[in-house]
Amino acid sequence: MHATSTSAPAAPWYTHRWPWFLMIGPATVLVGGGFVAWLATRHPDALVVDDYYKQGKAINQDLRRDRAATALGLALRARYDARAGQLSGQLRGQAAPFTIYLAHPTLPQRDLRLFVRPAADGTFAVALPALERTHWQVVVEGALRDWRLAKGWDGAGPLEIVADKDERRDVRP
Numbered sequence: 001m002h003a004t005s006t007s008a009p010a011a012p013w014y015t016h017r018w019p020w021f022l023m024i025g026p027a028t029v030l031v032g033g034g035f036v037a038w039l040a041t042r043h044p045d046a047l048v049v050d051d052y053y054k055q056g057k058a059i060n061q062d063l064r065r066d067r068a069a070t071a072l073g074l075a076l077r078a079r080y081d082a083r084a085g086q087l088s089g090q091l092r093g094q095a096a097p098f099t100i101y102l103a104h105p106t107l108p109q110r111d112l113r114l115f116v117r118p119a120a121d122g123t124f125a126v127a128l129p130a131l132e133r134t135h136w137q138v139v140v141e142g143a144l145r146d147w148r149l150a151k152g153w154d155g156a157g158p159l160e161i162v163a164d165k166d167e168r169r170d171v172r173p
Helices: 016-043 050-070 165-169
Strands: 075-081 088-091 098-103 112-117 124-126 137-140 150-153 158-163
Touching: 050 150, 088 098, 112 124, 150 158
Parallel strands: none
Antiparallel strands: 075 088, 075 158, 088 124, 098 112, 098 137, 137 150
């Protein structure tokens, strides 16, 4: 007699561990890619502008306004009091109304614009809601937008913006 070997039929692929283990990597990439695509469509990048050429040309106008602030000898010193919910300080060299613009670094809907009417000596106090701890871009400009002061600020500690004294030599009346 001849012995015949009978082998058991092979189990289906999905009952083995290795195919599942090998599929973990590609499945993770697909899920991660879907999440990144959702983030990109749900939260578009606010830093990219369509009219970059126009904004580049506007830089020259901003430089003129910076030089005008230098010619006027403007300096802003302010302090934020979170408990009182106000920004107070003094704008030296100007007693006319001005605007303080606080630009959030990534979310334009959190930008703040404060209209300030200082006292005769330039001191002011304006209500300011609770500030997020981030790197704010602060722009102070005249009511007629004829001068400006700009600087980054973290929202804590004093805010001091002084017009560049070295540019006074370059400013022509």
